[in-house]
Amino acid sequence: LAKTTQPISMDSYEGQEVNITCSHNNIATNDYITWYQQFPSQGPRFIIQGYKTKVKNEVASLFIPADRKSSTLSLPRVSLSDTAVYYCLARNRDDKIIFGKGTRLHILP
Amino acid sequence: DGGITQSPKYLFRKEGQNVTLSCEQNLNHDAMYWYRQDPGQGLRLIYYSQIVNDFQKGDIAEGYSVSREKKESFPLTVTSAQKNPTAFYLCATRGTSGSKPYEQYFGPGTRLTVT
Numbered sequence: 001l002a003k004t005t006q007p008i009s010m011d012s013y014e015g016q017e018v019n020i021t022c023s024h025n026n027i028a029t030n031d032y033i034t035w036y037q038q039f040p041s042q043g044p045r046f047i048i049q050g051y052k053t054k055v056k057n058e059v060a061s062l063f064i065p066a067d068r069k070s071s072t073l074s075l076p077r078v079s080l081s082d083t084a085v086y087y088c089l090a091r092n093r094d095d096k097i098i099f100g101k102g103t104r105l106h107i108l109p
Numbered sequence: 110d111g112g113i114t115q116s117p118k119y120l121f122r123k124e125g126q127n128v129t130l131s132c133e134q135n136l137n138h139d140a141m142y143w144y145r146q147d148p149g150q151g152l153r154l155i156y157y158s159q160i161v162n163d164f165q166k167g168d169i170a171e172g173y174s175v176s177r178e179k180k181e182s183f184p185l186t187v188t189s190a191q192k193n194p195t196a197f198y199l200c201a202t203r204g205t206s207g208s209k210p211y212e213q214y215f216g217p218g219t220r221l222t223v224t
Contacts, residue, residue, distance in 0.1 A: 034212065043199045043215025044152070087151065097142065097203070097213060098168075099152040 004088045009104040018075045020103050022088030025069050030092040033064055033071045038085045038102070047086075048073070083107045112136040113216035115200050120221045122194075130185045130219050132200035141183035142201040142213065145169060152199060158183055187221065194223045 005023040012018045024033070032051050036044035048055055050062040050071070061074040075082055087102040114133045122128045132141065140159050144152040154167030158177040172191025177183050187194045200216040 036213075041197070041218065041220070043201065043218055044213075045215070046212035049212065097157075097201075098154060099144070101151040 004090050004100060006088050006100070006103045008101065009106065011106045011108060012078055013108050014079055015077055018078050018082070018105065020073045020086055020105065021070060022073070023070045024090040027068050027090050028092065031090045032092065033062065034089045034091065035060070035062065035073050036087040036089070036099070038087065044087060044099070078107050080107050080109060113200060113202060113214055115216040115219050118217065118219060120219055122221070122223050124223055125189045127189060128187050128221065130187065130198055130221070132183045132185065132216060133181055134202045135181065136202055136214060137180070138202035138204050138214070139180070140203040141177065142203070143167075143173075143175065143183070143185045144199045144201065146197045146199060155185065194221060196221060
């Protein structure tokens with residue numbers, strides 16, 4: 001199970017683009033990168049998943065370089081409601097699903 | 110949320126009592142999970158089940174027990190042996206078909222307070 005490392009916390013301002021980087025030096029060939037968002041007193045919610053290069057959906061973009069040792073979650077033009085904890089996971093289909101402490105993102109007005 | 114029901118949302122118990130947390134899903138997912146979350150911390154895996162009548166211990170199974178008699182239900186019992194049971198408990202499900210690690214869906218959680 002690949003271990004991931006991400007910043008404990010980040011601050012940004014409304015309207016800015018936020019990039020959260022996750023390191024996964026020991027990622028395995030069949031591991032995918034998955035990001036979740038969690039608001040206080042709620043369960044995490046799936047944001048985006050990718051294997052390599054770039055993935056984009058209506059909420060975020062995910063950039064994964066060719067060596068796949070890191071990935072970057074990009075949130076365009078954040079608002080106060082994006083204040084949450086963001087978890088990065090590197091796992092394959094059969095892994096136990098383990099969440100680290102995540103990145104606590106605080107959006108300021 | 111999204112087809113996963115956890116009840117109740119808040120639960121209060123006296124020390125020494127066993128308590129069972131409910132988790133029901135209508136997503137037809139094979140895999141179900143129980144996590145515990147303490148303030149300011151990430152989620153820690155208690156138990157998980159990939160199929161009916163089978164389950165495996167997670168990282169912090171001591172003091173907990175589960176059953177998986179039906180696909181839709183995965184109740185968690187917090188026993189008196191669990192030394193620090195006060196926490197936020199989250200149930201999750203996941204489909205298991207295909208080759209990708211499909212996303213997990215989480216319930217709204219149960220906040221258990223033991224005094």
